[in-house]
Amino acid sequence: MKKILTLSLSVLAFAQLSAQGPNADGYEQDKAAVKKVIETFFDGFHKQDSTIINGTVADHVVLQTTGRDKEGKTRFRNEEFQKFIQSITSIPDSVKFQEKLTSFSIQVDRTMANAWVGYEFWLNDEFSHCGINSFQLVNFDGxxxxxxxxxxxxxxxCGVK
Structure with a gap:
């Protein structure tokens, strides 16, 4: 009986310690806040509003893309963030574009977060491409x-029909 009691207390103590790990307090709120930042980024993207987009990023943001070309070779490139902003804000009104976010997987640890976001990109109501956006975020004092x-x-x- 003493062994069972000791084992039970040990399990309870472990469960209590696990529940009070670094992510216990505010984890769900942080995940919701990270999702909101990403949704705001895309709100600015769709509105072609550089002020909204710039409000979601740090002073120095890295932007990259990867994929395969027609021959199946992997391509990878860095993009300058200000050129990205210029390309979005200069899209003519006659062009309709939408990046539909299809899924979110968000992890947070203290001041760092990762969001794996599935998407479909549509141009003039025609499917263009799909993929994953992988965001890294930092919590700068809240x-x-x-x-x-x-x-x-x-x-x-892509799952697009």
Whole structure:
């Protein structure tokens, strides 16, 4: 009986310690805040509003993309964030574009977060491509900011019909 009591107390103590780990307090709130930053980023993207977009990113943000070309070779490139902003804000009104976010997987630890966000990109109501946006964010004294974004792009295995 003493062994069972000791084992039970040990399990309870472990469960209590696990519940009080670094992410216990505010974890769900942080995940919601990270998701909100990403949704705000795309709100600015769709509105072609550089002020909204810039409000979601840190001073120095890294932007990259990867995918396969027509020959199946992996391509990878860095993009200058200000050129990205210029390309978005200069899209003519006659062009309709939408990046539909299809899934979110968010992890948070203290001041760092990662969000794996599935998407489909539509141009003039026609499917263009799909992939994953991988965001890295840092919490700067209560304010989550995007510091890094890399995306994949492709046309296959998108689930689009």
């Amino acid at each position: 304010d989550w900011k995007i510091i890094y974004l890399i995306d994949t792009r492709g046309r296959a295995d």
